[in-house]
Amino acid sequence: MKRITIAAFAAFFALPAAAHDYKTGGLVVNHPMAFETPKAANTGGGYLTITNTGETADRLVAVQAEGFDEVSLHESSTDDMGVARMRHVPGIDLPPGEMVSLEPGGYHVMFMGLNGDPFEVGEKIPATLQFEQAGPLDVTFNVESRRDAGHGEMDHSAHGAHD
Numbered sequence: 001m002k003r004i005t006i007a008a009f010a011a012f013f014a015l016p017a018a019a020h021d022y023k024t025g026g027l028v029v030n031h032p033m034a035f036e037t038p039k040a041a042n043t044g045g046g047y048l049t050i051t052n053t054g055e056t057a058d059r060l061v062a063v064q065a066e067g068f069d070e071v072s073l074h075e076s077s078t079d080d081m082g083v084a085r086m087r088h089v090p091g092i093d094l095p096p097g098e099m100v101s102l103e104p105g106g107y108h109v110m111f112m113g114l115n116g117d118p119f120e121v122g123e124k125i126p127a128t129l130q131f132e133q134a135g136p137l138d139v140t141f142n143v144e145s146r147r148d149a150g151h152g153e154m155d156h157s158a159h160g161a162h163d
Contacts, residue, residue, distance in 0.1 A: 020140075022137055022138075024137040025058075025133070026054020026056070026058075026096075027134050028051045028053060029048055031048060032047070032048040032127070032141040032142070033048065033141055033143070034047065034111065034119050034141045034142075035143070035144060036146060037119045038118060041114055041118050041119075042112065043110055043111060043113075043114065044110075044114060044118075046111060047103050047109070048101075049100065050094055050102075052096050052097065052098055052099075052100075054096055055096050057093065057094060058094045058132055058134055059093050059132040059133070060092040061091040061132050062129075063127055063128070064127060064128045064130065065125060065126065065128070065141075068112060068114075069115075070110075071110065071127070072109075073089050073108075073109060074087065074107070077106075078105075109127075109141075111125070119143045120143060121145050122142075122143065123142075125141040127141055
């Protein structure tokens with residue numbers, strides 16, 4: 001996999017916390033991250049927030065990252081019977097003046113095909129977000145610990161193919 005370890009990004013630690021925010025046009029992307037995964041995991045989820053500070057709508061239509069079988073946008077939901085489901089979505093609308101969160105239990109990025117190379121705390125995953133209007137934006141997903149996260153995330157480690 002072409003993920004980057006802490007040692008390769010030592011210079012990042014000298015930058016202020018705001019360095020993990022990214023901007024293109026009127027879009028501000030905050031804190032792209034992924035949780036560490038178990039060794040047997042075949043997939044991992046990516047999360048971030050996008051604020052559209054502009055006056056026109058945009059749409060996140062794809063995420064690219066090298067070293068994975070597939071990277072795509074998904075949405076998790078729970079039906080009225082309490083059954084959790086995950087489905088591929090072709091894009092995520094970004095209305096002007098609003099913030100959209102990709103978070104556990106909702107929209108998220110699916111990194112598929114970890115193939116025995118789990119996400120480890122401190123790892124960096126370079127990726128490109130593709131927006132319909134604003135175009136491409138290079139970001140880095142930081143891998144963080146699940147401990148102390150307090151999120152009710154779906155366990156992506158047991159999932160293979162998705163809808």
